[in-house]
Amino acid sequence: xxxQDLETPAVLIDLDVMERNLARMAEYCRQHGLALRxxxxxxxxxxxxxxxxxxxxxxxxxxxxxxxxxxxxxxxADILIAYPIVGREKAARLAALAERASLMVSLDSEEAVRGIxxxxxxxxxxxxxxxxxxxxxxxxxxxxxxxAVALARLIQDLPNVDFRGLMFYxxxxxxxxxxxxxxxxxxxxxxxxxxxxxxxxxLLIAIVSGGxxxxxxxxxxxxxxxxxxxxxxIFNDRTMVGLGVARLEDCALSVLVTVVxxxxxxxxxxxxxSKTFSNDRYRxxxxxxxxxxxxxxxxxxxxxxxxxxxxxxSRSLRRYRVGERLTIIPNHVCTxxxxxxxxxxxxxxQVEAVWRVAARGRVR
Amino acid sequence: xxxQDLETPAVLIDLDVMERNLARMAEYCRQHGLALRxxxxxxxxxxxxxxxxxxxxxxxxxxxxxxxxxxxxxxxADILIAYPIVGREKAARLAALAERASLMVSLDSEEAVRGIxxxxxxxxxxxxxxxxxxxxxxxxxxxxxxxAVALARLIQDLPNVDFRGLMFYxxxxxxxxxxxxxxxxxxxxxxxxxxxxxxxxxLLIAIVSGGxxxxxxxxxxxxxxxxxxxxxxIFNDRTMVGLGVARLEDCALSVLVTVVxxxxxxxxxxxxxSKTFSNDRYRxxxxxxxxxxxxxxxxxxxxxxxxxxxxxxSRSLRRYRVGERLTIIPNHVCTxxxxxxxxxxxxxxQVEAVWRVAARGRVR
Numbered sequence: 001x002x003x004q005d006l007e008t009p010a011v012l013i014d015l016d017v018m019e020r021n022l023a024r025m026a027e028y029c030r031q032h033g034l035a036l037r038x039x040x041x042x043x044x045x046x047x048x049x050x051x052x053x054x055x056x057x058x059x060x061x062x063x064x065x066x067x068x069x070x071x072x073x074x075x076x077a078d079i080l081i082a083y084p085i086v087g088r089e090k091a092a093r094l095a096a097l098a099e100r101a102s103l104m105v106s107l108d109s110e111e112a113v114r115g116i117x118x119x120x121x122x123x124x125x126x127x128x129x130x131x132x133x134x135x136x137x138x139x140x141x142x143x144x145x146x147x148a149v150a151l152a153r154l155i156q157d158l159p160n161v162d163f164r165g166l167m168f169y170x171x172x173x174x175x176x177x178x179x180x181x182x183x184x185x186x187x188x189x190x191x192x193x194x195x196x197x198x199x200x201x202x203l204l205i206a207i208v209s210g211g212x213x214x215x216x217x218x219x220x221x222x223x224x225x226x227x228x229x230x231x232x233x234i235f236n237d238r239t240m241v242g243l244g245v246a247r248l249e250d251c252a253l254s255v256l257v258t259v260v261x262x263x264x265x266x267x268x269x270x271x272x273x274s275k276t277f278s279n280d281r282y283r284x285x286x287x288x289x290x291x292x293x294x295x296x297x298x299x300x301x302x303x304x305x306x307x308x309x310x311x312x313x314s315r316s317l318r319r320y321r322v323g324e325r326l327t328i329i330p331n332h333v334c335t336x337x338x339x340x341x342x343x344x345x346x347x348x349x350q351v352e353a354v355w356r357v358a359a360r361g362r363v364r
Numbered sequence: 365x366x367x368q369d370l371e372t373p374a375v376l377i378d379l380d381v382m383e384r385n386l387a388r389m390a391e392y393c394r395q396h397g398l399a400l401r402x403x404x405x406x407x408x409x410x411x412x413x414x415x416x417x418x419x420x421x422x423x424x425x426x427x428x429x430x431x432x433x434x435x436x437x438x439x440x441a442d443i444l445i446a447y448p449i450v451g452r453e454k455a456a457r458l459a460a461l462a463e464r465a466s467l468m469v470s471l472d473s474e475e476a477v478r479g480i481x482x483x484x485x486x487x488x489x490x491x492x493x494x495x496x497x498x499x500x501x502x503x504x505x506x507x508x509x510x511x512a513v514a515l516a517r518l519i520q521d522l523p524n525v526d527f528r529g530l531m532f533y534x535x536x537x538x539x540x541x542x543x544x545x546x547x548x549x550x551x552x553x554x555x556x557x558x559x560x561x562x563x564x565x566x567l568l569i570a571i572v573s574g575g576x577x578x579x580x581x582x583x584x585x586x587x588x589x590x591x592x593x594x595x596x597x598i599f600n601d602r603t604m605v606g607l608g609v610a611r612l613e614d615c616a617l618s619v620l621v622t623v624v625x626x627x628x629x630x631x632x633x634x635x636x637x638s639k640t641f642s643n644d645r646y647r648x649x650x651x652x653x654x655x656x657x658x659x660x661x662x663x664x665x666x667x668x669x670x671x672x673x674x675x676x677x678s679r680s681l682r683r684y685r686v687g688e689r690l691t692i693i694p695n696h697v698c699t700x701x702x703x704x705x706x707x708x709x710x711x712x713x714q715v716e717a718v719w720r721v722a723a724r725g726r727v728r
Contacts, residue, residue: 007728063671084624108627111686140625260448261504263472275702276727279643307427322475338639363640364371
């Protein structure tokens with residue numbers, strides 16, 4: 001099958017670019033002695049998780065228990081669920097899954113770890129636990145070292161859960177390079193306070209799991225980090241390019257669309273909208289626009305209806321015609337993948353693979 | 365099954381409220397002699413399309429051909445695809461579908477109608493066509509009356525397609541009431557220009573299809589409209605409430621979530637983010653926030669990560685604890701539905717129905 005035979009809208013993954021992205025991150029981690037545990041919420045495809053393992057990852061990360069179930073079903077054996085598992089049903093599912101794979105979870109509350117311990121004990125399995133720290137993003141994670149030490153001690157005291165170390169997510173690093181550098185100093189001050197408290201308490205930290213795509217190649221500068229969990233690096237996107245984290249030629253994912261209307265002056269309408277691209281905004285530069293049209297840098301993806309992409313072509317000299325195809329690099333690859341049941345791995349004009357997005361929609 | 369037995373995040377549809385919404389819109393249309401052709405892109409569930417037919421709709425509207433295929437498969441017999449069908453494969457699929465149901469499409473280009481005519485002729489079927497007009501939203505639709513007349517004449521001349529009338533979508537009416545009133549005047553001026561041109565050309569307009577949820581109860585004030593296509597009215601959402609189009613008690617859809625972290629001061633984190641709610645913004649008031657927490661009007665859904673909802677609870681006196689459940693009314697119901705494989709129809713604390721969102725993700 002050739003790309004031109006695909007119906008639109010269709011998500012295309014350029015395999016050459018993807019393979020280069022995978023190799024580069026693996027090489028960086030090898031050089032710096034960091035374990036690589038890619039976040040598979042970006043692609044949600046077991047076949048791609050396997051490619052990450054083959055290129056040097058030590059295991060994978062998932063966002064939700066339902067994603068872990070899909071990955072274990074596909075044979076992935078070493079998984080961090082970077083999410084607090086809360087509630088009796090979820091703890092029971094986690095324990096059932098721990099019979100089939102080596103699992104770790106991150107959490108920041110007594111409620112979460114007590115539930116997991118109880119279910120793991122009932123099932124006779126063990127679950128590794130990372131205590132999540134807040135390093136400034138203000139989402140999940142304990143803020144004070146003494147709270148983290150207390151939770152680690154509780155984990156050590158509870159049956160069938162193993163305290164393995166610490167986790168943090170620097171989600172506030174979606175900013176430009178000089179600002180990232182300033183934030184890095186701040187994160188390191190915070191991290192060292194936690195390390196000192198654990199040291200004083202005589203608690204051994206085996207793992208410090210950090211990192212994300214914007215910070216990935218600075219991971220060796222984060223104090224004490226032993227493993228990283230970048231996700232987007234496999235594909236990259238318009239925001240990563242805008243933040244200077246990737247180049248345009250590092251973007252592996254684009255969406256093939258068809259022009260369906262040119263009736264309105266200064267506009268071209270394509271057959272992908274927010275149900276194809278998501279409405280995630282551009283988190284760099286002026287924040288405007290919902291994608292980058294490869295064939296016409298003068299076109300702006302000005303707005304998205306649910307099924308229509310609105311291109312402002314008033315500054316373009318290109319002639320648009322109904323029926324022609326364009327490729328658009330989206331603002332945010334993770335939410336694009338989550339909207340599609342299948343995506344296409346392409347090399348040149350050949351479709352080499354059709355992948356089912358097996359963990360799409362597994363929000364529970 | 366009871367609501368409390370559901371795992372979270374879960375999309376709940378309050379059946380009492382939904383039934384009231386359906387009855388009210390049907391009654392309005394009856395009063396004003398308007399045909400009701402609800403846009404099923406909002407829910408994407410054949411069972412709910414049937415409920416709309418049962419409560420008085422004359423047929424349904426869909427956004428994409430793939431949605432039409434799902435609805436025809438489920439037995440729905442009268443469908444408007446309010447989208448330009450462009451490309452040989454899609455035209456062939458449309459013609460195949462026209463063997464099984466009465467189909468109309470809207471379009472605004474010669475390219476689209478020629479392709480459809482060709483495929484319909486090959487297959488020996490007929491397809492109804494509405495010419496789409498732009499009334500100020502600047503998306504699809506012809507802007508000048510003489511272009512619309514020329515396209516209608518072409519449709520009359522081509523084999524196996526039937527010119528049925530005109531369609532417009534007032535997508536720019538997502539504004540507050542006084543502004544909507546001003547826009548209505550403007551739309552009517554435009555519409556009358558089209559009607560006069562068609563009259564001069566001796567072309568009969570059988571259908572004028574207009575309307576959306578924000579304008580639904582003003583539909584009788586749009587000049588010449590014979591049918592309307594509201595979608596969101598079945599559920600309503602935070603934006604509809606903010607625009608004064610619905611009351612809070614008219615919101616049938618909410619998302620049941622669990623608090624998974626309270627570690628960060630002034631924050632509570634719930635287990636639904638942009639992959640549960642979509643990142644669609646609040647299109648009313650100050651535009652801030654991503655949902656309304658039923659249990660705590662002082663909480664603001666300040667931001668959405670992919671799997672985390674960030675509640676700013678700094679102005680709230682309520683105490684949040686890990687494990688408790690909340691219900692959140694989203695900004696935009698259509699994109700929420702598109703993220704979930706199944707949703708729950710509830711009455712009181714009882715789950716009466718589990719519906720598969722059968723047309724979810726059918727973007728092609």
